[in-house]
Amino acid sequence: MTSRTLLVGPFNRVEGDLEVRLTVEEGRVVAAHVNSPLFRGFEMMLLGKDPRDALTITPRICGICSISQSAAAALALADAAGVTPAPQGALAAAILHGVENLSDHVTHFHLFFMPDFARPAYAGRPWHAQAVARFTAMEGSAARAMTSARAELLHIVGLLGGKWPHTLAIQPGGVTRAPTVRDKIRMATTLRSFRSFLEASLFGGALEDFAALPSLDALMGWSSGDAGLFLRIAADLDLLGLGPGPGRYLSSGGYPTASGTAFARGIWTEGTTAPLDSSAITEDLSHAWMLGPSRHPAQGVTAPDEDMAAPAYSWCKAPRLSGRTMETGALARQVVDGHPLALDLAARSSVLARVAARLLEIARTQILLEQWVAALDSAQPFMAEAPLCDGEGAGLVEAARGTLGHWVRIERGRIAAYQIVAPTTWNFSPRDAGGVPGPVEAALVGAPVGEGEVAPLAVQHIVRSFDPCMVCTVH
Amino acid sequence: MPPIETFYEVMRKQGITRRSFMKYCSLTASALGLGPSFVPQIAHAMETKPRTPVVWVSGLECTCCSESFIRGAHPLAKDVVLSMISLDYNHTLMAAAGHHAEAALEETLEKYKGNYILAVEGNPPLNEDGMFCIIGGRPFLDQLKRAAEGAKAVIAWGACASYGCVQAAKPNPTRATPIHEVITDKPIIRVPGCPPIAEVMTGVITYMLTFDRLPELDRQGRPAMFYGQRIHDKCYRRAHFDAGQFVESWDDENARKGYCLYKMGCKGPTTYNACSTIGWNDGTSFPIQSGHGCIGCSEDGFWDQGSFYNRVTDLTQFGVEANADQIGLAATGVVGAGVAIHAAISALKAAQNRAALREEA
Numbered sequence: 148m149t150s151r152t153l154l155v156g157p158f159n160r161v162e163g164d165l166e167v168r169l170t171v172e173e174g175r176v177v178a179a180h181v182n183s184p185l186f187r188g189f190e191m192m193l194l195g196k197d198p199r200d201a202l203t204i205t206p207r208i209c210g211i212c213s214i215s216q217s218a219a220a221a222l223a224l225a226d227a228a229g230v231t232p233a234p235q236g237a238l239a240a241a242i243l244h245g246v247e248n249l250s251d252h253v254t255h256f257h258l259f260f261m262p263d264f265a266r267p268a269y270a271g272r273p274w275h276a277q278a279v280a281r282f283t284a285m286e287g288s289a290a291r292a293m294t295s296a297r298a299e300l301l302h303i304v305g306l307l308g309g310k311w312p313h314t315l316a317i318q319p320g321g322v323t324r325a326p327t328v329r330d331k332i333r334m335a336t337t338l339r340s341f342r343s344f345l346e347a348s349l350f351g352g353a354l355e356d357f358a359a360l361p362s363l364d365a366l367m368g369w370s371s372g373d374a375g376l377f378l379r380i381a382a383d384l385d386l387l388g389l390g391p392g393p394g395r396y397l398s399s400g401g402y403p404t405a406s407g408t409a410f411a412r413g414i415w416t417e418g419t420t421a422p423l424d425s426s427a428i429t430e431d432l433s434h435a436w437m438l439g440p441s442r443h444p445a446q447g448v449t450a451p452d453e454d455m456a457a458p459a460y461s462w463c464k465a466p467r468l469s470g471r472t473m474e475t476g477a478l479a480r481q482v483v484d485g486h487p488l489a490l491d492l493a494a495r496s497s498v499l500a501r502v503a504a505r506l507l508e509i510a511r512t513q514i515l516l517e518q519w520v521a522a523l524d525s526a527q528p529f530m531a532e533a534p535l536c537d538g539e540g541a542g543l544v545e546a547a548r549g550t551l552g553h554w555v556r557i558e559r560g561r562i563a564a565y566q567i568v569a570p571t572t573w574n575f576s577p578r579d580a581g582g583v584p585g586p587v588e589a590a591l592v593g594a595p596v597g598e599g600e601v602a603p604l605a606v607q608h609i610v611r612s613f614d615p616c617m618v619c620t621v622h
Numbered sequence: 623m624p625p626i627e628t629f630y631e632v633m634r635k636q637g638i639t640r641r642s643f644m645k646y647c648s649l650t651a652s653a654l655g656l657g658p659s660f661v662p663q664i665a666h667a668m669e670t671k672p673r674t675p676v677v678w679v680s681g682l683e684c685t686c687c688s689e690s691f692i693r694g695a696h697p698l699a700k701d702v703v704l705s706m707i708s709l710d711y712n713h714t715l716m717a718a719a720g721h722h723a724e725a726a727l728e729e730t731l732e733k734y735k736g737n738y739i740l741a742v743e744g745n746p747p748l749n750e751d752g753m754f755c756i757i758g759g760r761p762f763l764d765q766l767k768r769a770a771e772g773a774k775a776v777i778a779w780g781a782c783a784s785y786g787c788v789q790a791a792k793p794n795p796t797r798a799t800p801i802h803e804v805i806t807d808k809p810i811i812r813v814p815g816c817p818p819i820a821e822v823m824t825g826v827i828t829y830m831l832t833f834d835r836l837p838e839l840d841r842q843g844r845p846a847m848f849y850g851q852r853i854h855d856k857c858y859r860r861a862h863f864d865a866g867q868f869v870e871s872w873d874d875e876n877a878r879k880g881y882c883l884y885k886m887g888c889k890g891p892t893t894y895n896a897c898s899t900i901g902w903n904d905g906t907s908f909p910i911q912s913g914h915g916c917i918g919c920s921e922d923g924f925w926d927q928g929s930f931y932n933r934v935t936d937l938t939q940f941g942v943e944a945n946a947d948q949i950g951l952a953a954t955g956v957v958g959a960g961v962a963i964h965a966a967i968s969a970l971k972a973a974q975n976r977a978a979l980r981e982e983a
Contacts, residue, residue: 310909315912
């Protein structure tokens with residue numbers, strides 16, 4: 148039996164730098180090692196700083212999910228101070244965050260994921276000509292329509308947050324800007340126009356209809372729009388059988404407002420949902436170029452191993468919940484929330500399931516955003532008093548790619564500890580002390596590798612189906 | 623080598639109409655502070671000159687510069703510039719993957735040797751022989767130096783490439799280093815900001831193309847047309863500053879009235895950038911408009927000046943007096959001489975930073 152090693156990377160059309168080492172036997176991947184080759188050390192820089200500086204510094208971990216980082220930092224500081232944000236402030240923060248997540252999802256679909264199907268390797272497939280016309284990297288008509296629609300959607304962030312990326316408006320007590328009635332109307336108009344883009348181009352039908360799909364069978368019958376094109380491709384290439392995840396899902400619910408989180412918070416394992424016990428989270432460092440024992444993030448430290456000693460092979464830590472790997476992201480959120488389509492996909496975690504769940508979430512998020520904007524009330528306060536005091540706090544939010552947690556400890560008015568566990572840290576984690584591979588590493592096992600393929604397409608589909616954000620992973 | 627096509631040809635191929643093209647030329651002329659008479663000149667250059675190849679590399683960064691560019695800009699500007707850069711090398715967007723991508727870069731560097739503009743997003747970390755940022759199995763530093771060899775000019779996008787940015791915040795764990803410290807033999811245009819404004823980015827590239835020279839730079843190497851004035855000079859809340867009307871706490875009555883954010887830590891009085899004139903997200907807004915002060919993200923060292931919410935009085939090297947009224951007075955007198963004074967101050971600051979570095983070493 149011949150075994151060969153393939154190094155796939157640098158990966159493009161993912162956010163940040165990523166390398167995957169594959170061991171291939173008889174045309175299949177038998178082992179995968181995921182390496183995040185970029186390290187910046189944000190957790191180390193935050194030490195000793197004014198706690199509020201986390202609101203400016205942590206968003207700069209990532210230029211794509213900066214609002215997620217900012218929301219998590221604000222939540223952690225609010226938690227440390229024992230503050231509940233003003234209800235309208237929380238609503239405005241949810242709008243800011245929802246717009247970013249929505250924009251990330253459509254970006255992933257149009258610019259990162261779908262262009263792979265326009266590759267010449269798929270010439271001859273019945274859908275190939277359409278994929279080329281719609282999704283060729285940077286030229287496809289769908290990609291162009293999306294970038295225009297998205298730039299317009301981000302006007303909402305402009306209105307509420309001053310600028311995107313690296314928005315500053317979200318604070319522990321709420322947001323800095325109370326939107327006026329005029330802003331509210333402008334946002335509603337912007338959302339209306341984004342809805343028409345989604346309905347005309349992406350779904351080819353009403354969002355409500357897509358959001359109401361009850362099962363996998365019903366989903367596969369959706370034939371219109373680019374969603375329909377994707378589903379035809381998925382059926383033809385059996386993307387339902389590609390890239391199985393661990394089948395365990397983690398979600399913090401996302402968008403906390405006065406009425407709770409927008410989606411249910413919890414975990415889903417072996418067919419049942421259970422509450423999320425965040426104290427069961429640990430970060431294992433056995434295969435990361437990091438020094439120290441495995442700890443809960445509240446006690447965690449970041450001490451890079453400058454010798455980069457084996458067996459470590461990544462800057463990424465390995466988060467585990469009760470010692471087990473968890474998948475996080477749109478699929479996890481929708482499964483934990485109990486959406487019937489997602490539940491039908493839950494046991495069949497795959498490239499198809501992940502992308503379909505993202506489409507489902509695009510529809511649901513757009514609908515939520517419309518409701519939130521309608522519920523804005525300019526007369527109410529948008530910021531609660533949030534005095535700075537010593538203490539410990541945690542902030543868990545849902546970024547587009549999954550659960551993002553910030554843990555902070557404040558002593559004598561300064562940051563004494565700061566740890567961040569990003570969604571891609573969960574999904575793209577290296578092995579742990581027990582040798583258990585991270586979710587993506589496990590998902591890649593069994594992927595077909597064609598004769599002479601140096602960057603196997605199946606591997607690219609699987610990796611991109613998780614929508615990695617490597618700059619967040621190793622901050 | 624076949625002749626390089628013009629930008630206009632490229633744009634037309636990408637489906638941009640003649641009308642949109644002309645509109646882009648006039649938008650750019652106004653963003654550059656040029657009169658309408660320059661519109662035909664810009665159009666003519668884009669129609670007749672071979673396009674300038676742009677190679678875009680990313681080091682230690684967060685992609686916010688690319689994203690500002692792609693998501694934030696006026697759709698027209700974004701289309702035009704995407705068509706300028708897409709043909710060559712851009713990590714986030716290009717079609718090729720893996721070592722193919724690296725091969726594509728190498729090919730581009732050879733093919734356009736001496737002719738291309740190198741655009742750098744992010745910066746190289748120097749600690750541990752650059753191993754904190756590895757691209758294609760090699761430190762980013764190597765890729766950067768290799769790409770700079772044949773460049774006719776280098777654009778430093780954003781605060782990372784220009785100054786280091788937050789990843790260089792103390793203790794700067796990876797020794798993230800601005801690119802001028804590693805590329806010393808090429809003209810470098812700094813376009814700072816975290817990220818820079820999309821229209822500023824497109825404006826700089828278009829200017830270089832149209833006039834075939836670098837835009838006029840200030841002492842810090844920034845295009846003077848965009849970084850010649852402080853946020854404060856053109857801030858729509860300036861009248862409240864001069865009148866001594868300030869926001870005292872978040873979302874208070876004064877905040878609703880749109881009073882000045884100076885007391886909330888706004889760095890507008892000491893920050894040179896075009897936010898208050900060009901605006902963000904297609905001119906929708908800018909941070910002060912969202913009720914949050916400016917953090918000064920286009921200034922060297924903005925990440926290590928004490929809290930972002932401290933009043934600028936803490937920045938004693940700016941010679942700023944203790945209270946707002948005095949600042950108001952001082953500022954009015956200073957506007958004209960602002961650039962020169964600022965440059966001198968920054969040079970001083972740079973010297974201080976170097977001293978700090980030596981102490982740490």
